[in-house]
Amino acid sequence: MIQTIKAQLGKAAGLVLIFTLICGVIYTLAVTGISQLLFPIQANGSMIEVDGKVYGSELLGQQYTDEAHMWGRIMNIEAATFTNDEGEMMMYAWAGNISPASDEYEALIAQRVEAIQAAHPQMKDQPIPVDLVTMSGSGLDPHISVAAAQYQAARLAENNNMTLTEIDAIIEACTEDKFLGFFGEGCVNVLKVNLMLDGILE
Known part of the structure; x- marks a missing residue:
């Protein structure tokens, strides 16, 4: 046995x-x-690297709040920063779990609506695209709708000494088509737009 x-x-x-x-x-x-x-x-995180410097990932949103850059969706994240062995600053970020039904979420939306309206007086008669005042399921979405990008065009042109035509060209260059040509909607990568506004990407 x-x-x-x-x-x-x-x-x-x-x-x-x-x-x-x-x-x-x-x-x-x-x-x-x-x-x-x-x-x-893709296997290495879809990193955007220019002249040996990494500016971020195409798949991870970054928060911009100044008027010279395009704004993405509300970011509800927890983040931790540290310095690695090479002395480089690193960051881990993960989505928060705030409920869409909570008072905190409602306050976030109200705060964002106020900021959007204040920064875009020329668009006061136009409805604010919903993705500019709400967050995605992950809270880390790097994209916004084409409508949300175009809503910001006049502000970007004014604060970057550019024409609307130039801004529209940047938005178009950073617009990704529907998945497989028919799933979802076209969307704009916010980080790429901002890197083009800064002259980092062409």
Whole structure:
């Protein structure tokens, strides 16, 4: 009986070792290698790098509040910063869990509506696109609608000494089409717009 149990335990341990190697090592290395070979940018976080400097990820929103830059969606995030071994400042960010039905969320929207109206007096007769005063499910969305981007065009032109035509061209250059051509709506990457406004991207 004891020998039978030992034999079964030995087989079970062997299977655990085999599947650990297959699923935990071989599979992981294969997927990592294939992704680095075929999709290196996406596999490394879709980072925007110019002249060796990383400015952020295409997939992670950054908060801009000054009038010379495009504003994204409300960001409800928790963040932690630290310095790595190379002396570079690093940040981890994750979405908060504020409820859309909470007083805190209502106050955030009211505050954002007031800020939007104050910064865009030339648009006072136009409705504010809803994504400029609400947050996404993650709270870290890097995109806004084309309407939300165009709503800010006059402010951006005025504060960057540019024409509306130039701003519209930047918005168009940073607009991503519908997924597979028909899912969802076109959207604008806010970080890319702001990097083009700063002359970092062309």
